Amino acid sequence: MSEITTRVEASFAAQGLMKTLGATVRSVSDGEVQIDLPFSSGLSQQHGFTHAGAITSIVDSACGYAALTKAPDGCEVVTAEFKINFLRPAIGDFFVAVGNVVNAGKKLVVCTGEVRAFVANEPGFKVVALMQATVSVISSQR
Numbered sequence: 001m002s003e004i005t006t007r008v009e010a011s012f013a014a015q016g017l018m019k020t021l022g023a024t025v026r027s028v029s030d031g032e033v034q035i036d037l038p039f040s041s042g043l044s045q046q047h048g049f050t051h052a053g054a055i056t057s058i059v060d061s062a063c064g065y066a067a068l069t070k071a072p073d074g075c076e077v078v079t080a081e082f083k084i085n086f087l088r089p090a091i092g093d094f095f096v097a098v099g100n101v102v103n104a105g106k107k108l109v110v111c112t113g114e115v116r117a118f119v120a121n122e123p124g125f126k127v128v129a130l131m132q133a134t135v136s137v138i139s140s141q142r
Contacts, residue, residue: 004028004030004068004069005028007068008025008028008033008065008068008069009025009028011065011068011076012025012035012061012065015061017057018035018057018058018061021037021040021043021054021057021058022037022038022040022043023035023036023037023057023058023061024036025065026096028065028069029069030069030070031066031069031070031100031101031104032066032069032098032099032100032101033062033065033066033068033069033098033099034062034096034097034098034099035058035059035061035062035065035096035097035099036094036095036096037050037054037055037058037094037095037096037097038093038094038095039092039093039094039095047089049089049090049091050090050091050092050095051090052086052090052129054090055086055090055095055097055115055128055129056084056129056131058095058097058115059084059097059098059099059113059114059115059129059131060079060082060113060131060133061097061099062097062098062099062113063079063082063099063100063111063112063113063131063133063135064077064078064079064099064111064133064135065077065099066099066100066101066109066111066113067099067101067104067109067111067135067137069101070101070104070109071109071137072137074139074140074141075137075138075139075140076137076138076139076140077109077135077136077137077138078135078136078138079133079134079135079136080108080134080135080136081133081134082131082132082133082134083131083132083133084129084130084131085129085130085131086128086129087127087128087129087130088126088128089128090115090117090128090129091117091119091128092117092118092119092125092126092128093118093119093120094117094118095115095116095117095118095128096115096116096118096125097113097114097115097116098113098114098115098116099111099112099113099131099133100112100113106137107136107137108134108135108136108137109134109135109136109137110132110133110134110135111131111132111133111134111135112130112131112132112133113129113130113131113132113133114127114129114130114131115127115128115129116128
């Protein structure tokens with residue numbers, strides 16, 4: 001797994017949006033990637049909750065990188081489509097997006113993702129969003 005972890009972390013580090021959001025890779029395993037996002041008022045919407053765009057971005061990346069763990073050498077991944085459901089306002093001190101591969105084909109990978117909200121000094125988490133995503137496997141040589 002160290003090779004794929006290095007591959008995921010290098011690709012993640014090249015994403016300007018993830019840097020802007022302050023997101024980091026929490027963990028990489030075969031078919032699963034977790035991404036952390038601390039709460040920031042700079043990412044809030046008008047009611048003070050974390051904006052849906054920030055939540056969507058981290059879970060999209062978690063699904064994409066989960067798909068990358070299944071992609072062959074010489075290939076990259078890009079999102080083909082996704083559907084997201086917001087279950088409750090994104091209220092928390094930090095969020096963890098978890099992307100999981102459901103099925104990995106040669107050209108398409110189907111993933112599910114969820115975003116968990118954690119509040120300091122409170123046990124457990126609340127799921128604030130669920131995603132279903134299709135990720136395309138493409139050649140690294142463009």
